[in-house]
Amino acid sequence: MTEIRYEVTDGVAVITLDAPERRNALSVEMSRELIDAARTAEADESVGAVVVTGGAHFCAGAVRSVLADTGRDPVEDEAYRNLETVYxxxxxxxxxxxxxxxxxxxxxxxxxxxxxxxxxxxxxSRNARLLPGFAQIGIHPGGGHFTLIERVAGREAAAALGLFGDEIDGDRAVALGLAWAAYDDGDVLDRAVEIAGRVAKDPALARRMVASFRRETAPGGMPWDVAVELERSPQMWSLRRKHGG
Incomplete structure (x- = not known):
């Protein structure tokens, strides 16, 4: 890999976007490497959690050439596939x-x-900058942008950010529910790895739990009685594993 760094420590795979000269804007090659890194972590049964980071600058979006090529001919095969790879x-x-x-x-x-x-x-980071940036360069949001914001922070946040192009810092992101915690800049990666390490201690259980978590918190929600039944099977698996000898 040339634009992604990948390392595993104590069950936590850290995937680092590594193109600082363009502030980690997603090229087609970087996107492919990121996909490969994510699949590598998934295939490694000793990995119980993944942390993705970009160093000092998380990610400045997609490289403009990918967007420009798609704009010239949105249905041309290579341009279409390249944007699809970024997504x-x-x-x-x-x-x-x-x-x-x-x-x-x-x-x-x-x-x-x-x-x-x-x-x-x-x-x-407390001073992180989270912003859509789509309308600011004259294009419609892509990649399910409104849905991604709405599912973690609600319709009002999706409107303020995605529709009206508001920008927020890390503290405001936490207040809105877009992030769990904000720290001083130099502490962010360590704190992320620390919290990932809690679940990574038991990779098999981590994978069972995240499957249930995503099903139960999917857009539209899930009735409580259905969630009880959904959780029954993986919980029985975990109890048998722990106490069954």
């Missing part, structure tokens, strides 16, 4: 069978904000 970077991260945490420093813009919101949990 797949965050849809893959959001669907792998492992709990995921975003450690966000600097800016998360457009597709970078999508990547942030694709994870199960977000730990952010």
């Amino acid at each position: 797949a970077a965050f849809t893959t991260l959001g669907s792998i069978a492992v709990p995921t945490v975003a450690a966000v420093r600097g800016a998360a813009v457009g597709a970078g904000l999508n990547l942030t919101l694709a994870t199960d949990l977000r730990i952010v």
Whole structure:
């Protein structure tokens, strides 16, 4: 991998976007490498959680050439597939069978904000900048942007950010429910790895729990009685594993 760094420590896979010269804007190649890294973590049964980060600058969106090529001919095969690959970077991260945490420093813009919101949990810098940025460059949001915001922070936040293009910092993101906790910039990655490490101690259980978590918290919600039945099977599995000898 040339634009992504991947390392595993104590069951936590850390995926780092590593193109600082463009503030980690998602190229097609970086997107492919991010997909590969996410799938590598998923395939490694010793991995119980994934943390995705970008160092000092999380992700400045998609590289402009990908958007420009698509704009010239949206249905031309290569352009269409290239944008699809960028989308797949965050849809893959959001669907792998492992709990995921975003450690966000600097800016998360457009597709970078999508990547942030694709994870199960977000730990952010107090001075992080979270903004859609789509309308500001004259394009419609993409990648399910409104849905991603609405499912974690509600309709009002989806309107303020996605529709009206508001920008928020890390503290405001926590207040809105877009992130779990905000820390000083230098502490963000350590805190994200620490919280990921709690569930990563038992990778098999982590994978069972995240499957239930995502089903029960999917858009539209789930009736309580259905959730009780959904949880019964993996809970019985965990009890048998713990006490069955």
